[in-house]
Amino acid sequence: MAQRKSRDDRRLDLIEAARRAIIRHGIDGVQLSHVAEEAGLTSGAVLYHYPDLSELLVEAQHAGMERFYEQRLRQLATLTDPVEKLVVTIRSGLPTGPLDPDVRLLNELGGAAGRNRVYGVLLTSLYDRQVSMYQAILDTGAALGVFRLSADSVTIARNLVALEDAYGYRITARHPLIGPGEAAELILSYARAATGNDLNH
Amino acid sequence: MAQRKSRDDRRLDLIEAARRAIIRHGIDGVQLSHVAEEAGLTSGAVLYHYPDLSELLVEAQHAGMERFYEQRLRQLATLTDPVEKLVVTIRSGLPTGPLDPDVRLLNELGGAAGRNRVYGVLLTSLYDRQVSMYQAILDTGAALGVFRLSADSVTIARNLVALEDAYGYRITARHPLIGPGEAAELILSYARAATGNDLNH
């Protein structure tokens, strides 16, 4: 029998297991047994904690988003120079490679968000927070005279997040010419034009 | 009994039915019965034409991509002015609204492309063709002296397609502030910076 755990611990385990199962089988392809297998439990045990699988999936997606976003904020918090902040943030929004689990998970939401309002709201809220994050960097840089913005900071921020999203899809789809490095350069090309700064640090 | 049709006609019907079914249930959630219902047939009839459902799904995705791309080329062919071409092409890459079926279908591929090589290849080839399309517009405009490009035409083209993709997701996810018009303006903001042209025509 699998090691017995407290309610809270087990729920956390299951959220992790669901994340992996979603990545492996797709948000619309996950089955109870997939989650159970990832967690090393039986279907019955999963059902004991989450009588409704779809609730667990939403929690897993939510947790994945939060983790992704907080990780970015944490990296940001270690820096002060706006140029460095911008460059590091662009990199932290891209997958490390085609298998990056955080981005793979987020990508699963893209299609589902059009069908499922809950996923739409989740994805939209992540987008908006990332836009705010970039906007803060851009505004600070502009205030310090380091950046000369070519448009509203919100416009540039929206485009930066949009570019990250899109290249995340390209990389996980294994575009033969666009990997993490190339994608970063492409986004930086825009960032340079938008900030009037050559972004070398 | 549903009207009997020739092999070719029925296969086209089924591809259309599969497109609708994918949009409704997700690429990993579609079932034989969904496709049959969309086509007004029984599961047996679907299986008679496509013994393997996944083959039908690939064909449906392929057909959807081709339709989307050819539609854009057709709009492009009616124009000569590079500025007009660029503006019209940007608009034609965005969904008409959250329910736009062509974009909804493409969005379904995003997550699946990370798991399924065939979908990855399909999506990558669409991306590359769209990049070429933009590149031709940019190069022509540059040659005519209308555009003063801020970077490689391939870099700008890649970013333009990436922005379209990403805003397609935002719009189908029903972002409350970003609709087709707003997305077009956001992309145009980048296009202006990248071409040095204010893109009024």
Add this chain to the structure above:
DNA sequence: CGTCAATTTGAAGAGGAATTCAAAAACTGA
């Protein structure tokens, strides 16, 4: 009109997945 081949149906069966639940196992606290 009648024959033939192609298409479609509907029912039957095989295989899975979700759900339920009684029993077992594992932890808790006295």
Add this chain to the structure above:
DNA sequence: TCAGTTTTTGAATTCCTCTTCAAATTGACG
């Protein structure tokens, strides 16, 4: 240690989907 509670299992049941296939229907062609 032991009683009580929580967690997990595993088997039984139900539900649903895919698959198969014989029979029915349709349309084409002579």
